[in-house]
Amino acid sequence: MNETDLHPATRVAQAMGRIDQATRAVIAPIHVSTTFIRDPDNQYSSGFVYGRPDNATVREAEAVLAMLEAAPAGALLFGSGMAAAIAVFAVLNAGDHVLAPRIMYWALRHWLMTELPRRGIAVDFVAMDDPAAVAAAVLPGRTRLIWIETPGNPLWTITDIAAIAGIAHAAGARLAVDATVASPYHLQPLALGADFVMHAATKILNGHSDVVAGVVAGARDDADWQRIVTARRLGGAILGPFEAFLLMRGMRTLFLRAAAQAANAAALAARLAAHDHVAHVLYPGLPDHPGHAIAAAQMRDGFGSMLSIRVRGGAAHAIATAAAVRVWHRATSLGGVESLIEHRASIEGEGTPCPDDLLRLSVGIEHVEDLYADLDRALRAASG
Template sequence: MDKRPETLAAQALHRIDPETGAVIAPIHPSTTFARGPDSALIGQHQYRRPQGPGSQHAEDIVSALEGAAASRLFASGLGAASAVFETVAPGAHVVAQSRMYHGTRQLLQRLAERGRIRLTLFDPEAPETLKEAVEPGVTELVWIETPANPVWSVLDIADCASVAHEAGALLAVDGTCAPPCTTRALDLGADLVMHSATKYLNGHSDVLAGVVSTREEDARWQRLSENASLNGATPGAFESWLLIRGLRTLFVRFERQSANAMAIARALEGHPAVSHVLYPGLESHAGHAIAARQMTGGFGGLLSIRLSGGAAAAKKLAATTQVFIQATSIGGVESLIEHRQPIEGPDSPTPDDLVRLSCGIEAEADLVGDLRAALARL
């Protein structure tokens, strides 16, 4: 029978260990795999750097959730992004948005400074500028992130795909903040979708991993897979196993995180100490209508607030919450808070009064009460 994505995730594709009957996937720490008397491999794998049983299982789960032809696991989200950028020709024209995860932006700028790519940035708050940024017949790759960390701009994936494809370019989507339980970018026209699996896909703040999924196993995908093996940016056996464990609870975690974020966004909208609440789930958000179409399983647990008291207030708020933990990352079961701009550095385009919140699965009343109490102390 056909199974819904929630079931596929919860049962890790219903793969029962054939030797023991275990319902939980075993860990395969071996780096090498034996051959029989005829020199043929006994199983599917030869050596774990290209791929091992655990990483393949995790890849298969992600592919099933994304509706992808194939997926490839990496040792981190930036490792996955780098693998995509490495597939473009030397000096190729790449278009990306000006506001996105700062690590990816820094990576792209570094590649441009070294002449590896030619980079044009467009404003995600004015998506019509994407058409101005692409060069028909020249642009090779368009890279977008939606919602965009940490200001949560929302781009219409289908529209961006249309613009990219009309120009002869590929569309790659960073879906880290909108995992496949809420958005399937490939269904909306993307060619590739990348996730920092460290975040929502794993969801327990104990794994570094990244993954890229493809709509077609074409020549570019073959280059990406070969580069992954040759560069050695592959996760270990235990990390792969932990990711499988995390994927099993993705849908229920995301539902609770989305509910908590919505409650906080509504509670803080109009608060005298807060000048802006940035959350795609709010009707007041500029990208709400697009998000409502694309994010069919919830708007996620990520939001930002800008404080009327400026940078000093933002710094104090992040340091004085008692339930929210002041730490860097997103998508875990514990709620985190961060005064974002100082973390990104002096070239950050993030407003200095912005505080980023990553909502976990704690009690809604505790999270809302914690923020209200901390805001009252400003």
């Protein structure tokens, strides 16, 4: 049987079947050298020159990521999700125009608003769940990149990737998708027409809250992809070898973790939707979610591990609920095996589109009854 005939779950569990040739170890070693011996003719037949642009451990993790995304151009690892996202914008020139979603990761939104104009690049924020609005916002001859995030943090807005890809390509633009929340387990944007897919690999790809990393994968090895490659090589934004090793360790269990977390999230969303102290649950797996039909069509094996609840009684009751939990952890981030709760508006600050009664929940792999009982008790305690 060819390796390519195997299911991605098998391939990722075995890290593409790599066996260390020197020791026959089933776990690849960590390569930490920053410099490499030249051949007698002054060449580098090994393919490695220096540690800033390249590393063998990083390459191995990138091969797994390229497989998971079915990315013909390959995948590039960066030192953070933000570094990976920013690298995609290296395809732009002064005078170009970008479309980005109104609902998206707040740090990247801030970067787009403050940094792109300084580079002579215009950016507009639109409702990406409305293809007509996206089409109307395109500037003919100027729009060069459309950036979407689906599900969109923290309201879990769903964007129709294929529809927006059609709009982007008709305008001569490229489509980049932040698919951090879904992970390759649930979503493959390149197969739906995206040109680039980005993840904060810190999150569910690693799954253990002990690595900061980012990745970009590409649909084709063309001039734009090479600009991203060059941006990482010259900028020194590569992930470190130890972090790449840990990321590989985490990805081996991706299919198990993502399935368990999605099942927990779906169960919690259904129960919390009927809770006396919850005004609304935002989760694309619920039939009343505006993007449910699109999510069901483009996602697979569930709807991810993220949901938000709007607490009756407003911001005060939401904050008090987060303060009262015992099993959930009050912490930023998402996708880890431990469940996290956060009053998101407090984190994002002024200008956030996030309602002040909203709590963002990152669902882990704990027993779902423990998770629900803790939230139920906290919600009731916060309401007095």
